[in-house]
Amino acid sequence: MRTALLTAANWYESWVIFYLFAISAIYMVLSLTGLVDLLRRRFFQYDPLVERAAEMSSLMPPVSILAPAYNEAASVCQSVRAMLALKYPEFEVIVINDGSTDDTLPLLIREFHLYKSARYFDHTLPSNPIRAVYESIDPIPLVVIDKENGGKSDALNSGLNVARYPLVCGVDADSVLEEHALLSAVRPFLYDPDRVLAVGGIVRVANGCKVSAGRVTEVDLPNSWIARFQVVEYLRAFLGGRVAFSAYNCLVVISGAFGLFSKSALLAVGGYRTDTVGEDMELVMRLHHWARGQGRDYRIVFEPNPVCWTEVPESLGTLRRQRNRWQRGTIETLWAHRGMLLRPRYGTLGMAAFPYFVLFEMFGPLVELTGYVLTLVGLAFGFFVYETAFLFLLASISFGVLLSVGSVVLEELTLRRYPKVHDLLLLVVSGVLESLGFRQLLTIWRAGAFLDILRGRTGWGFMERKGFG
16 A cells, blocks of 8 residues: 555656646746737837828727726725826726725815716626716816726626726726837737727736836835745736737736727626626636637737736735735636637637647646645655756746746847846846745645645635835
């Protein structure tokens, strides 16, 4: 019996090592694909006609910006100022106050001189009751919806009902858009208006940056290591993963912090689902599902140039709740759309992206965590030789370091948003240190999401905000 257990343990450890090497190799391929695509965009995708179109309002589709807000008093005014100052011919900003219990609504009323409006709208999508709709006496395109609390998805559905324009842009109320973000994000709709259903922009970490009058005036790194590690994480996820998945038209998620959608497509699929905490990923999967079912030739695109700056958690408690929620959203979405797995009719999404997310994003934390536990137990009780433990650590740590540092190099070769040499060196150090404890902590938290799913846990949990300096 003991021999059989030892054999099984050694077999499983070898399988985990192979699994970790495989995911590292896939990440490397995604990063290289991302590099090629980013370089192509930088040097070969300039179209003067599109540049001139940006100055001609008649050629630019108008956009409704939807910003759900729940207890966002710390940063909502800065964010709204940033949205109102966007360089775009025609748009409206719709802030949805989702039953906040802090001063979010009074601050908006006072800061932007709001009054109760008689604005008419259809109740196309179900949502919790709207108590009032406000507009400004000033000549600014701002609408504020005050509604009973129903969660982010419910708030977005209210915003979709009120929105008047053919494109809608979902933005977090604790985020700041760069002034040309909409112009950059709308490009795919100009190039390919009949096929593009949605466009996602890049989300960057605002902690440490100087923000004035709703604008990031100086890019800098956060003071805390927790936030610095997240800078590297975001670079790796967006510049490697999402650029590559977009190139193969199998993008699985557009961040809820910044995404541009065809309103007609969102209404066709029924808007946002309110029974999941991963509403952004679920919506994109449903758009894929709907478009394939309609036999449409379509695209869902990631654009790396439009930037949304967001505040990331700097406390471990808030970060734990965020990552637990993200993992629960991933599990819920993949389970809800499991019928797409390995189905040729869904193209590269069903045959490549979906299996990748199931194997490595959904089950990855469980596999990695059991590998750590088994390695420690094996070394303590003599199950494994040191060579096996070394291979596991090489697979789990060294390749993580390589990919993190590689994402920093990818940023420097293409977008170059961190001009200071000191910042680049700090990012490289963060990429190394991130794999020496921080990533393992995230693995534990993400693995815990499975238990929460089994216990039927729902909801977001409290998210602490400090606001922009």
